[in-house]
Amino acid sequence: MIDIEHPSVPGSRWLGLEHPYAGRVAVLATKHGKLPLIGPPIERAIGLVVRDVDVDTDVLGTFTGDIPRMATPLKTAIAKARMGMKAAGVDIGLASEGSIAPDPTVPFIVSDRELVVLVDDSAGIVVWESYSSWEILAATTTTNTVERLESFLERVDFPNHKLIVRPNSGAVHPVYKGIDSVDKLAIALSECVTVSADGLGVVETDLRAHMCPSRRSVIAKAAESLAVRLASRCPACGVPGWGRVDVIFGLACVSCGTRVDRPRAEIDGCVACDHKETRIVATGADPGECPVCNP
Numbered sequence: 001m002i003d004i005e006h007p008s009v010p011g012s013r014w015l016g017l018e019h020p021y022a023g024r025v026a027v028l029a030t031k032h033g034k035l036p037l038i039g040p041p042i043e044r045a046i047g048l049v050v051r052d053v054d055v056d057t058d059v060l061g062t063f064t065g066d067i068p069r070m071a072t073p074l075k076t077a078i079a080k081a082r083m084g085m086k087a088a089g090v091d092i093g094l095a096s097e098g099s100i101a102p103d104p105t106v107p108f109i110v111s112d113r114e115l116v117v118l119v120d121d122s123a124g125i126v127v128w129e130s131y132s133s134w135e136i137l138a139a140t141t142t143t144n145t146v147e148r149l150e151s152f153l154e155r156v157d158f159p160n161h162k163l164i165v166r167p168n169s170g171a172v173h174p175v176y177k178g179i180d181s182v183d184k185l186a187i188a189l190s191e192c193v194t195v196s197a198d199g200l201g202v203v204e205t206d207l208r209a210h211m212c213p214s215r216r217s218v219i220a221k222a223a224e225s226l227a228v229r230l231a232s233r234c235p236a237c238g239v240p241g242w243g244r245v246d247v248i249f250g251l252a253c254v255s256c257g258t259r260v261d262r263p264r265a266e267i268d269g270c271v272a273c274d275h276k277e278t279r280i281v282a283t284g285a286d287p288g289e290c291p292v293c294n295p
């Protein structure tokens with residue numbers, strides 16, 4: 001095997017010119033138009049042909065909260081991929097899953113973490129990558145009239161980003177989704193205001209992938225990361241999906257040797273065998289970051 005960088009995937013570890021997925025077919029389980037985001041980077045990197053299959057992934061939980069999610073994002077994504085594989089009768093499947101929530105480390109910031117997974121039941125492997133962003137436009141407000149929404153609509157990039165409207169209290173219906181014009185917004189709001197116990201409607205961003213362009217770019221970045229990982233093959237067994245599995249913290253200060261809480265090395269691993277390799281990512285911490293040199 002030849003160990004060179006893949007021509008279209010910088011940083012990848014490409015063993016030989018023929019990837020085991022070249023020319024094979026995978027199905028992407030999606031209701032929300034994700035094929036143009038996930039298919040092209042993977043096809044470009046490894047030659048896997050990606051087709052979409054329309055399955056009702058909403059039974060695994062929805063963004064709009066109608067059906068709560070029960071499992072972790074990774075488990076949900078794997079379950080979605082298998083739904084598509086079963087529906088299409090194909091043994092390689094792809095799916096993505098997003099988690100949009102207040103960032104646990106930064107107050108008042110909403111973060112979007114998108115995960116894309118490949119499940120190959122013929123090889124018995126699961127390969128996934130994720131990408132996180134704070135660029136997501138997610139917001140909610142209450143009002144009784146569309147006239148009061150001017151700054152909100154500007155902030156959420158309406159109508160590029162679509163909206164959901166529902167009653168604020170007492171009633172759970174009606175729920176209007178995918179609202180893309182001021183006229184539709186006004187009609188939906190007046191109906192929700194009428195049935196709501198407090199005379200207010202909730203107006204919020206519709207976070208489903210086909211309604212939320214700021215999510216779509218994050219899904220595309222996660223797919224690009226997965227493409228790099230699939231192009232990288234285990235140096236021991238050749239199976240695709242070689243990449244980072246762990247990070248070792250504790251970088252020594254270059255001046256006094258005190259351990260600083262920063263990554264010193266990354267461990268790469270295989271999804272099929274036990275082979276692992278340690279990669280040094282930094283050799284010394286700047287004294288400016290050291291609690292002894294710069295208390």
Ligand SMILES: [Zn+2]
Nearest residue numbers: 253256290293
């Ligand atoms: Zn120091």
Ligand SMILES: [Zn+2]
Nearest residue numbers: 234237270273
């Ligand atoms: Zn291996």
